[in-house]
Amino acid sequence: MAAAEGTPGTLGTAVPPPPGPPSVPPPGPLSVPPSVPPSVPPPVPPPGPLPPVPPLECSGDDAQAMGRDPLPVLRQILAACAFPELLESPALPEAARSRARSVLREMDAGNIGGYNHEHRSHGVPARVSRFLEFRDGGVPCDPRDIVLCSGTTTVIPFVLSLVVCPGSALPTGVLVPVPGPPLCAAAAGLAGAVPVPYPLDESRGWAVDVAALRREVREARSRCHPRVLWVVNPGDPTGHVLSRPDMESIVRLAAEEPLLLLADEVHQERAFSPERPFLSFKRVLAELGAPLATSVQLVSFYSLSKSAAGESGFRAGFLELVNVDEGVRQPFQLAQSIPRPCVPGRILLDLLMELPEEGDPVRRALEEHRRDLCRDLAANARRLQEELGRAPGIRCQPLAGGPRAFPRIRIPPRARSQARALGLEPDVFFCRRLQEATGLVVAPGSHFGMGGDSGHLGLSLLLPAPALERALLLLRRFHAQFLREFS
Numbered sequence: 001m002a003a004a005e006g007t008p009g010t011l012g013t014a015v016p017p018p019p020g021p022p023s024v025p026p027p028g029p030l031s032v033p034p035s036v037p038p039s040v041p042p043p044v045p046p047p048g049p050l051p052p053v054p055p056l057e058c059s060g061d062d063a064q065a066m067g068r069d070p071l072p073v074l075r076q077i078l079a080a081c082a083f084p085e086l087l088e089s090p091a092l093p094e095a096a097r098s099r100a101r102s103v104l105r106e107m108d109a110g111n112i113g114g115y116n117h118e119h120r121s122h123g124v125p126a127r128v129s130r131f132l133e134f135r136d137g138g139v140p141c142d143p144r145d146i147v148l149c150s151g152t153t154t155v156i157p158f159v160l161s162l163v164v165c166p167g168s169a170l171p172t173g174v175l176v177p178v179p180g181p182p183l184c185a186a187a188a189g190l191a192g193a194v195p196v197p198y199p200l201d202e203s204r205g206w207a208v209d210v211a212a213l214r215r216e217v218r219e220a221r222s223r224c225h226p227r228v229l230w231v232v233n234p235g236d237p238t239g240h241v242l243s244r245p246d247m248e249s250i251v252r253l254a255a256e257e258p259l260l261l262l263a264d265e266v267h268q269e270r271a272f273s274p275e276r277p278f279l280s281f282k283r284v285l286a287e288l289g290a291p292l293a294t295s296v297q298l299v300s301f302y303s304l305s306k307s308a309a310g311e312s313g314f315r316a317g318f319l320e321l322v323n324v325d326e327g328v329r330q331p332f333q334l335a336q337s338i339p340r341p342c343v344p345g346r347i348l349l350d351l352l353m354e355l356p357e358e359g360d361p362v363r364r365a366l367e368e369h370r371r372d373l374c375r376d377l378a379a380n381a382r383r384l385q386e387e388l389g390r391a392p393g394i395r396c397q398p399l400a401g402g403p404r405a406f407p408r409i410r411i412p413p414r415a416r417s418q419a420r421a422l423g424l425e426p427d428v429f430f431c432r433r434l435q436e437a438t439g440l441v442v443a444p445g446s447h448f449g450m451g452g453d454s455g456h457l458g459l460s461l462l463l464p465a466p467a468l469e470r471a472l473l474l475l476r477r478f479h480a481q482f483l484r485e486f487s
Helices: 072-082 084-088 094-105 117-135 152-161 182-190 210-220 244-256 281-288 326-335 343-352 361-389 413-421 426-438 465-486
Strands: 146-149 172-178 194-201 225-232 260-264 298-303 317-322 457-460
Touching: 072 084, 072 094, 072 343, 072 361, 084 094, 094 343, 094 361, 117 146, 117 317, 117 343, 146 152, 152 182, 152 298, 152 317, 172 182, 172 210, 182 194, 194 210, 210 225, 210 244, 225 244, 244 260, 244 281, 260 281, 281 298, 281 317, 317 326, 343 361, 361 465, 413 426, 413 465, 426 457, 426 465
Parallel strands: 172 194, 172 225, 225 260, 260 298
Antiparallel strands: 146 317, 298 317
8 A cells, every 4th residue: 555645655755855956045234155165276287298280191102092982883783783683773874784684694593692603704804805815916825814903912922933943042133122012022922932121222213223133133142042023013102104215125034044024003093293204114024025915924904903093902913924824824714703793892893894985874984084184193202292392302213103102211329229219110109200200101111121220211292282281281391400409
């Protein structure tokens, strides 16, 4: 039974009213006003470390991660392939839907979810070969020489493993450029080979010094069997594009020694200088004529990640084999099956192989996207060289292609000493101080194989123009302060 109102009980317990403020009698003529404690401000906390500066990534070669937009028509076609109900939706342009229908007609049961062996082994290689013939001014390309892969990073160690001789008294040597992508030395190690660094000539715009390269080959024979020459063109992180005479000299060296020529040409669609257009090693080799054109072994790379589309997440690419023996083709065919190329990535790669054609909106969009990329890279390169050219203690070689610039900065002796006391390379020490003070994240030159004393930095040309302007301003200001601090 419920308790009566106002009496103690289970559900009706009377609760006394909350205490109010104490009763204070009104002041009389002779009374003293009650004492009210003064308001005391809260204590000031002791000074602590400043909050970290938000980071700004300024060194990457991943176009979309650096802020570039994907090409809408590629995503629209891929969306319709993955969800065919969109083929009838007016939300997508008719050109994208029409191209998606063409893609699906080549798929097993009209579905991109299967392995789709025929598309991989015949359809895409045939279109890649036509694209390469167009790129190389009519130099023939056999579709059987095209090996699709799920990104070049995964297949390069496999390629190198084919030239390693496990039972040899000396290891196999792979000549790798310095500075160059970290992948070069890492892939050689994964394949069981040893990297043999060869320096690029900074005073000549990071050109390959063929005489120095020949000395490196001959000196390396005391510790390994040099069998592979890896050339990166356009250069990364250096921003150079090789001239035809330098490429011809490299081909002749590969014939004389002899060496398998690995042409890392993944940044070919990022060549932006009209004065130094990209030429493939295959074209240069073919135009040298016999016997070089029929004897020098060449493997070249193309990557969806580093293409104009910049679709790094879809993992697709291909190799082209030139003058490679028939007996080696079977392992290469194995390479395109393990691991299998991602079908959506393969579709995007296939679409990029479209040749220019009047009136085709998809092909027109592809060409406009390529032109926009090169225009933006060229503008960023000019701006970077103008800004850094005005900064005391910073200089940068001319830029013609690739995703990055590689300026050299002055690091005073006192800063070098402090870096070594901390167990750091001087360029790493500078980059850490730069990030702590400004938030800029740049790659030290030692990341690309340079000695830490050289004072080089890898800066991305793929940043949006406002972000690059801010980065250059902060870098100039910080470097001036750094020089004052350690001079």
